[in-house]
Amino acid sequence: MPPTGPPAEPPATDRPAARPTSKDVAKLAGVSQSTVSLVHAGKWHGRVSERTVQAVHEASATLGYRPNQAARHLRLGTTRTVLLVVPALTNPFFGAVHTGASEAAARRDFSVVVYPSPIRAGTELAPFASPFAAAHTALDGVLASSMALESLSELLGGTGPGPGLPLVMLDSAPEAGPPTVNVEVAAGMHALVTHLLALGHRRFARLVPDIDGWTFTARENAYRAALRDSGAVHVAHARTEFSVHEAAEAALTLLDTPEPPTALVCDDDVLAAGAYKAARRQGLRIPEDISITGFDDLIIATVLEPELTTVRLPAHQLGETGMTALLDLLDGRRPESTSLAAELTVRGSTAPPARR
Amino acid sequence: MPPTGPPAEPPATDRPAARPTSKDVAKLAGVSQSTVSLVHAGKWHGRVSERTVQAVHEASATLGYRPNQAARHLRLGTTRTVLLVVPALTNPFFGAVHTGASEAAARRDFSVVVYPSPIRAGTELAPFASPFAAAHTALDGVLASSMALESLSELLGGTGPGPGLPLVMLDSAPEAGPPTVNVEVAAGMHALVTHLLALGHRRFARLVPDIDGWTFTARENAYRAALRDSGAVHVAHARTEFSVHEAAEAALTLLDTPEPPTALVCDDDVLAAGAYKAARRQGLRIPEDISITGFDDLIIATVLEPELTTVRLPAHQLGETGMTALLDLLDGRRPESTSLAAELTVRGSTAPPARR
DNA sequence: TCCGCCGGGTCATACGTATGACTTCAGCAC
């Protein structure tokens, strides 16, 4: 006698609410599980008759069958899920990036998980570190924005020799390893400064966030390059936290001087909003007494009064293009790094400087 | 002789870049795969010696082993992934909801996928419908915001008899089936109107978005209730699309009348921004000639000048509480529907009406 | 001496799918 008799037979009643499997469909349709799988994969040409295909479809419909994703992920070795790393979704710019990326992913049957990563290395990383590490094997690739590569690879569990995940970077230095999709912020900045120079401005100042990142470096370099040999001077410079009130304080230090600038170039619309506050506190009219510019073209650009002259960045397209590049990479095609145009958007916050 | 000889033997060389499995770890540590699994699950007390545990950990570290998520999902029948359904992440309010939800999920080792759903039924649904259906079996639950239940269940692939996914709703009617987490918008609106009445306002108007949803209905009802028997009158009402410029147009129709209101109650800060524009186009000063209020307390509330009196909604906390409720539900605990307080935030856009 | 028990592991299996290898059978040419 074999050591085990038949174990306690499971209740033969059809379990009611359990999700149906391909086996259930097979039984109902009177075919084998393989056939069900073939039909659902669409690979049945020359292997299954039309009549059987019909039967399988009907059976699937009546049971409400959906293939178990975990099982196919395991079998196929792919999860059709990618990770989007952005600084914060509370910034509408990245909300738009996400939307674009999601749409592109959806078109090719991929899902997107978001990992809002703190920009500053180290801070607030704890609550997310663990699930990220866990998700590592649940991902096919990573689309990462505005983050230093080293901290990213650290996040990716880089300590071990595990093979790296396919990676595409958004808005980061094109020279670095992975393919990148960027916005031509340099060209945008150039157009912006040129616009101000053409209006007659000769005294410039600059308000920048205390965030490191390729875009900001690129903006800074383009700003300096555009000013060089222009006859205009860069008179001052302030770094600030990324909030309206902090920006206002910082802008005040730029404006409250014996010879204030006539043009204030801010690296983001939010900072420009702070600059508006500072200007008004100093009794300066915009744009008569001072021209102020932003960057990004968020909603607040049109909320401000006068509406803000800024550089529009194609956030949605950035996400879309980046995701497309990543999926191409996953398909084995080596995507080329691309740049998207940024567009100068002139509104009411810039004008010729007052005559002295 | 059996029909098949040994099939073409796989190349016995250790494959270089393949992700290591628990089997590889087991071999290196000199134990069985089961033991590795037990150690990683932390369920080894009384079953594995400390020394062996050490060995397994070391082997895992040197190989850079990460458990394959697909395999454990399949085995465990759970994916530890939930879906967040929000109208649009480009609205910073929902960005904050997402952040809160993600943090709560991360704390319990869950991932979040986002499905930005159009508010208006039918539109733009196509690009997302398919992956959503596919993801259906890859989800443990759904946290949904501001959407009609019927369109949601449609999204969930409701045609078939598939068992429904555990669901928690954000900001929706508490009477409906699933547990809800809401913000006490009614109390917030009551406080707001009371504030305006106390300032002496007697002629009210209202600017609302052309979006259906529980919150907006609740705001409207609370507004009317607060005005009833107050001696004040509701003079006009306009619906508008959810954008600054459209809102400005709509607000103009409210203000450009023989007897304009002295208080304009807007259902969102974005609409209030539009109202500011309309007021200025009419030559009205804020708040001397007209008081304007918003709702939500987005960044633009402090960007506007004067800064906007509004009702702060705890977006982050909403996402956090909602996610916690959903995860409780998944754990079998029946969460109770809860409400979060909304806080009246008085700033510079409200003042006593001008004497006539 | 024998039994029972416990610490420390291993074995075997199931989760649900996808797919290469195999089978079966009808039709047809020779």
Add this chain to the structure above:
DNA sequence: GTGCTGAAGTCATACGTATGACCCGGCGGA
């Protein structure tokens, strides 16, 4: 009748993990 081909399916297995059921050696008690 024999052999061949193609259509229509089925079989068996592997993906990597988690876990209930076993197994084994040593020790304490009767």
